Amino acid sequence: MQKLLTSDKVYIGKSRILKAGRGVYARCDIKKGEIIERCPIIEVPKNDASNLKESILVTYFFYFGKNKERLAIALGFGSIYNHSYKPNATYKINQREMIIDFIALEGIKKDSEITFNYSNGSDKKDKKSPLWFEV
Numbered sequence: 860m861q862k863l864l865t866s867d868k869v870y871i872g873k874s875r876i877l878k879a880g881r882g883v884y885a886r887c888d889i890k891k892g893e894i895i896e897r898c899p900i901i902e903v904p905k906n907d908a909s910n911l912k913e914s915i916l917v918t919y920f921f922y923f924g925k926n927k928e929r930l931a932i933a934l935g936f937g938s939i940y941n942h943s944y945k946p947n948a949t950y951k952i953n954q955r956e957m958i959i960d961f962i963a964l965e966g967i968k969k970d971s972e973i974t975f976n977y978s979n980g981s982d983k984k985d986k987k988s989p990l991w992f993e994v
Contacts, residue, residue: 863958866896869936874972876941882972883936889967895948896961898937903930921959923952933959943974950975 868889874882889895900921920930921938931952932938937959940948947967952959967973 861956863897863899865935868895869973871936871939872972874941876943876972876974879941881939882974883940885967885969885971885973887969889963889973891963891965893963894960895963895967895973896935896937898933898935898959898961900931900933900937900952900957900959902957903932921950921952923954931957931959937961941972941974942977944976946975947971948973948975 868886869883870886871881872884874880876882883896885895903920921933923929923931937950940961947963947965948961949964950959950961961973961975963973
């Protein structure tokens with residue numbers, strides 16, 4: 860396993876998105892294509908997932924695997940990034956290394972909130988898929 864360092868590119872602050880709570884913000888200007896943060900993930904075993912359906916944690920899961928049949932929680936700030944249908948970032952899960960990379964889709968200015976589209980991650984299709992909560 861490779862060494863995984865914390866990101867010096869982001870911080871947590873109060874989100875400007877209505878009812879979002881906290882959000883992840885850029886500490887510095889971030890270039891298009893740059894990795895914003897690399898977070899370890901913890902896979903939730905299938906038998907544990909059924910117990911979490913009514914937990915607040917269900918809103919922080921990432922679904923992955925060939926058919927999105929697996930669940931994971933991202934550590935670092937990974938599970939704090941907010942949703943947008945006009946995101947400035949995306950993510951990519953590396954199943955072998957059990958990490959998730961957050962990557963800038965465009966240049967992100969210092970102190971801007973970093974968001975990604977919850978409905979599709981790095982898939983550019985179906986940008987307006989309904990979510991499991993209201994936006």
